[in-house]
Amino acid sequence: MDVLVPLPVAIPLISAAALTAFGHFLGKRVDDVVALAASTATMVVSLLLVFHASDHRLAYWFGGWRARHGLALGVSFTVDPVAAGFAALAATLMTASLVFSWRYFDEVGTLFHVLMLVFLAGMCGFALSGDLFNMFVWFELMGAAAYALTGYRVEERGPLQGAINFAVTNTLGAYCVLIGIALFYGRTGALNLAQIGDTLAGKKPDGLVVVAFALVTCGFLVKGAIVPFHFWLADAHAVAPTPVCVLFSGAMVELGLYGVARVYWTTLDGVPGAHSGRLTDLLLGLGVASAVVGAVMCFLQRHLKRLLAYSTISHAGLILIGIALLTPSAFAGSAAIVLAHGLLKGGLFLCVGIVLNRLSSVDELVLHGRGRALWPTGTLFVLAAVALAAPAPFGLFLGKSLLEESATHEGYPWLAPLVTVVTIVSVAAILRAAGRVFLGLGPRHDALLSPEPDEEQEVERDPRRSGVLMLAPTAALILAGVGLSLVPGLERHLEHAGDTFQDRHSYVATVLQGRIEHTAVDSLSMLKLAPASVVWSVISLGGAFALAAFALYRDRLVPERARRRAYGWTSGGLDVLRSVHSGVIGDYVAWLTFGVAALGGLLALILT
Amino acid sequence: MSYLPYALAVWIFVVGLYGIITSRNLIHLVVCLTLTQSSTYVLLLAIGYVKGATAPVFADVSVGTRAVDPVVQALTLTDIVVSVTVAALLLALAIQVQKRNGTLDPDALTEMSG
Amino acid sequence: MTRQLRLGLFGVSGVGLSALLLWAVAGLHAFGDYHERYGTLLKNVAVSERHTTNVVTSVVFDYRGFDTLGEEFILFASVVGVALLTRDARDERARPRDRLVSDPVGLIGLGLSGALLVIGLYVVAHGPLTPGGGFQGGVVLAGAIAVVYLAGDYRSYRALTPQPAVDFAEGFGAGGFAVVGIASMLLGSAYLHNFGPFGTPGTLASGGSIPMLNLATAIEVTAAFLLLFTEFLEELSVTRLETA
Numbered sequence: 001m002d003v004l005v006p007l008p009v010a011i012p013l014i015s016a017a018a019l020t021a022f023g024h025f026l027g028k029r030v031d032d033v034v035a036l037a038a039s040t041a042t043m044v045v046s047l048l049l050v051f052h053a054s055d056h057r058l059a060y061w062f063g064g065w066r067a068r069h070g071l072a073l074g075v076s077f078t079v080d081p082v083a084a085g086f087a088a089l090a091a092t093l094m095t096a097s098l099v100f101s102w103r104y105f106d107e108v109g110t111l112f113h114v115l116m117l118v119f120l121a122g123m124c125g126f127a128l129s130g131d132l133f134n135m136f137v138w139f140e141l142m143g144a145a146a147y148a149l150t151g152y153r154v155e156e157r158g159p160l161q162g163a164i165n166f167a168v169t170n171t172l173g174a175y176c177v178l179i180g181i182a183l184f185y186g187r188t189g190a191l192n193l194a195q196i197g198d199t200l201a202g203k204k205p206d207g208l209v210v211v212a213f214a215l216v217t218c219g220f221l222v223k224g225a226i227v228p229f230h231f232w233l234a235d236a237h238a239v240a241p242t243p244v245c246v247l248f249s250g251a252m253v254e255l256g257l258y259g260v261a262r263v264y265w266t267t268l269d270g271v272p273g274a275h276s277g278r279l280t281d282l283l284l285g286l287g288v289a290s291a292v293v294g295a296v297m298c299f300l301q302r303h304l305k306r307l308l309a310y311s312t313i314s315h316a317g318l319i320l321i322g323i324a325l326l327t328p329s330a331f332a333g334s335a336a337i338v339l340a341h342g343l344l345k346g347g348l349f350l351c352v353g354i355v356l357n358r359l360s361s362v363d364e365l366v367l368h369g370r371g372r373a374l375w376p377t378g379t380l381f382v383l384a385a386v387a388l389a390a391p392a393p394f395g396l397f398l399g400k401s402l403l404e405e406s407a408t409h410e411g412y413p414w415l416a417p418l419v420t421v422v423t424i425v426s427v428a429a430i431l432r433a434a435g436r437v438f439l440g441l442g443p444r445h446d447a448l449l450s451p452e453p454d455e456e457q458e459v460e461r462d463p464r465r466s467g468v469l470m471l472a473p474t475a476a477l478i479l480a481g482v483g484l485s486l487v488p489g490l491e492r493h494l495e496h497a498g499d500t501f502q503d504r505h506s507y508v509a510t511v512l513q514g515r516i517e518h519t520a521v522d523s524l525s526m527l528k529l530a531p532a533s534v535v536w537s538v539i540s541l542g543g544a545f546a547l548a549a550f551a552l553y554r555d556r557l558v559p560e561r562a563r564r565r566a567y568g569w570t571s572g573g574l575d576v577l578r579s580v581h582s583g584v585i586g587d588y589v590a591w592l593t594f595g596v597a598a599l600g601g602l603l604a605l606i607l608t
Numbered sequence: 609m610s611y612l613p614y615a616l617a618v619w620i621f622v623v624g625l626y627g628i629i630t631s632r633n634l635i636h637l638v639v640c641l642t643l644t645q646s647s648t649y650v651l652l653l654a655i656g657y658v659k660g661a662t663a664p665v666f667a668d669v670s671v672g673t674r675a676v677d678p679v680v681q682a683l684t685l686t687d688i689v690v691s692v693t694v695a696a697l698l699l700a701l702a703i704q705v706q707k708r709n710g711t712l713d714p715d716a717l718t719e720m721s722g
Numbered sequence: 723m724t725r726q727l728r729l730g731l732f733g734v735s736g737v738g739l740s741a742l743l744l745w746a747v748a749g750l751h752a753f754g755d756y757h758e759r760y761g762t763l764l765k766n767v768a769v770s771e772r773h774t775t776n777v778v779t780s781v782v783f784d785y786r787g788f789d790t791l792g793e794e795f796i797l798f799a800s801v802v803g804v805a806l807l808t809r810d811a812r813d814e815r816a817r818p819r820d821r822l823v824s825d826p827v828g829l830i831g832l833g834l835s836g837a838l839l840v841i842g843l844y845v846v847a848h849g850p851l852t853p854g855g856g857f858q859g860g861v862v863l864a865g866a867i868a869v870v871y872l873a874g875d876y877r878s879y880r881a882l883t884p885q886p887a888v889d890f891a892e893g894f895g896a897g898g899f900a901v902v903g904i905a906s907m908l909l910g911s912a913y914l915h916n917f918g919p920f921g922t923p924g925t926l927a928s929g930g931s932i933p934m935l936n937l938a939t940a941i942e943v944t945a946a947f948l949l950l951f952t953e954f955l956e957e958l959s960v961t962r963l964e965t966a
Contacts, residue, residue: 013900063916134789154807164705183749211746667924678768
């Protein structure tokens with residue numbers, strides 16, 4: 001079974017190379033078929049790896065270079081359920097996107113499919129890798145493919161700027177990671193995560209360790225779109241083609257957060273002071289800031305893709321909160337959110353893609369009422385939004401409730417209501433958009449929403465284009481996301497995955513000493529889902545609908561003078577928030593520098 | 609003095625960032641980005657350096673002669689390739705920006721605000 | 723944000739960041755004092771284990787060969803990306819129409835091109851032995867063909883680099899690297915496990931599968947750079963025509 005480990009990376013890469021080499025000599029449909037076959041194969045292999053890794057963690061050494069006397073010579077892939085799960089999620093989303101975009105990108109020959117396959121390989125490699133420099137390599141591979149895919153529509157100005165903002169900020173994040181790697185190497189002489197952690201364990205951290213960890217974390221947080229590194233995400237989503245957005249929001253951003261967690265639990269875990277409540281507070285602060293900023297900005301958008309992008313930032317904040325709490329059940333909550341959110345957000349983007357294809361616009365106000373004919377899409381859209389509000393027991397409920405319970409358990413009782421409020425705001429925005437577009441509710445003008453250049457047709461409108469090919473993957477993703485919590489035993493498996501992920505000693509034993517450690521799923525302490533979670537979920541759902549209705553009908557519900565006064569109070573703050581998201585690359589990089597310096601400084605205070 | 613090469617790497621990194629933030633021309637910005645990357649090369653190679661040692665190539669010297677660290681050199685090789693690729697992509701984007709906007713000033717690219 | 727505000731923000735952050743980074747590097751060993759196990763071990767065993775005298779090459783293609791696979795594909799992806807980003811409905815008439823004007827320059831170019839070709843092949847082939855290898859040699863080889871454009875004219879350059887051939891070379895090089903890895907698996911060992919007769923250190927045929935990977939890399943890098951040159955040259959010529 002170990003032979004499967006390199007395949008999630010090898011299959012897409014070899015297929016991509018083959019498509020490039022032979023593309024000129026092959027027929028028209030071949031690239032679609034090959035790409036879809038490769039993606040499906042990767043998905044199957046990753047799922048097999050998830051099951052295999054549930055029993056014991058796998059350490060696969062490339063080139064056959066096993067660790068020698070506790071010294072890692074080669075590059076390893078260390079596969080645990082979380083890593084394999086990420087690879088499976090990425091491959092599933094990729095497969096759905098490729099079905100959706102069947103014949104979408106004819107004009108560029110094989111280029112689109114090649115880049116998508118390479119992107120998939122980068123994501124799988126990043127998830128599975130056990131070596132810090134190797135993670136950097138796959139991180140850059142993801143980036144290279146993503147920048148090009150974002151700028152796909154070169155005839156328009158928006159995609160170019162979005163791609164540049166994306167490329168520059170993420171590249172700087174990668175350079176931060178690289179400096180961190182150099183520092184870790186200088187201290188520990190190792191690039192393998194297990195070995196770095198082993199060498200650092202037990203010793204009080206000094207400037208080098210703190211700053212190295214801060215740099216690597218910041219670099220990955222850029223990818224994870226956490227405030228103040230998040231500015232690039234909305235820009236990139238607004239302009240990238242729909243199938244690409246599915247992967248960005250569904251897997252790529254989450255992989256950044258996975259990187260943070262992986263590096264923390266393998267390198268910093270053994271260091272004294274790493275489990276202090278203050279570190280949790282710091283990461284929690286970042287998560288909360290992202291959740292709130294994401295939700296508020298989400299509500300202010302009328303460009304559907306930007307709206308969904310800010311919602312992703314908000315959920316990224318929630319995922320970081322789960323990681324920050326440093327317990328297995330909170331981690332399980334984050335993992336559940338990643339899975340459900342990935343599927344649902346992917347489905348939402350595909351819905352927007354259908355709307356764009358049929359109605360040539362993604363502006364909520366322009367689309368007012370025009371979506372009535374697209375009722376299957378509208379139904380799925382609303383269903384996904386409802387699932388994001390985590391109504392028990394569907395959709396995001398498992399993740400959200402695990403998160404809330406853990407937070408209360410760890411002494412942060414204010415997190416549960418905060419998470420609920422954030423959920424209400426971001427889901428209300430999606431419901432409001434759905435109401436306007438698919439049902440024609442509410443007025444055609446809304447001063448609150450940011451004016452945004454609209455998106456034109458992604459591809460030539462083709463009446464022969466099969467609606468089924470677009471609708472089927474959308475429905476599949478959304479229904480999978482809705483029903484995820486109902487999978488029997490999922491909660492136990494996620495808790496087990498969280499336990500395995502956070503067990504550094506077992507990780508080191510598997511990687512450096514080649515020991516196979518079997519872990520049982522049953523012997524775990526499980527969090528009983530308290531009625532409080534159900535209450536919060538009801539509040540989320542009800543609140544989201546109420547807020548959406550309020551947003552649509554506030555002209556009629558609230559007298560003019562009260563509205564003007566409220567607007568006067570809030571507009572200052574909202575305008576500042578909007579102006580900060582200026583779209584100018586210089587501003588983004590200034591914020592990035594600030595973020596790195598601040599995070600580094602705070603970590604220094606906490607850890608030394 | 610024995611920490612000067614490392615300090616140099618830090619200086620290059622920060623200067624590169626400054627260049628990016630104050631840039632008025634996308635080509636200049638790409639070059640600053642490349643400059644920022646070169647700080648990582650300096651850091652890596654400085655970490656691996658051994659005083660009075662030769663390159664880790666044992667074609668005409670015997671194995672066991674003092675040599676510098678080969679691992680950081682391999683890392684730097686990879687690093688250089690990464691830098692080339694990002695620069696190529698960004699320059700391609702810059703050319704297209706010039707065509708569509710008529711300007712290469714990053715501060716003038718405000719389509720993405722809000 | 724105004725430029726002043728931005729500069730202010732960066733001023734404060736930059737100072738903070740510099741302080742943190744300087745604090746960090748102060749924790750490193752003194753310059754010239756490297757003594758970690760990883761590099762030291764590799765220096766001592768690489769020659770005997772892999773029969774390559776250039777330890778860096780054995781690290782790049784063997785010990786950490788998987789990183790190099792990723793790196794190959796980063797180059798691959800960026801070239802495909804540039805092709806995607808610079809595609810236009812480009813007119814055949816828009817192709818650069820320069821002519822070879824100076825015979826002496828052309829002759830020098832021809833000689834230079836031949837010399838660079840040989841040097842490039844030498845650098846590639848001697849990767850496992852002396853400083854050099856697929857990446858370095860590949861760039862030199864690409865330069866050899868680029869000289870045809872520099873000293874001659876664009877049409878000759880394009881005649882030497884037909885799109886299907888270059889695309890094939892690129893895919894073959896990148897895919898070849900990955901496939902060699904699969905070949906190792908088919909032989910029963912891990913992905914990218916070095917196989918084959920290791921030969922004598924110091925001769926051209928040494929290092930097992932390292933020369934194969936080396937060659938694949940060289941092909942890919944050459945093709946990648948040629949594709950980049952072509953894309954950028956076409957792009958700039960169109961721009962020049964439009965602004966003319």
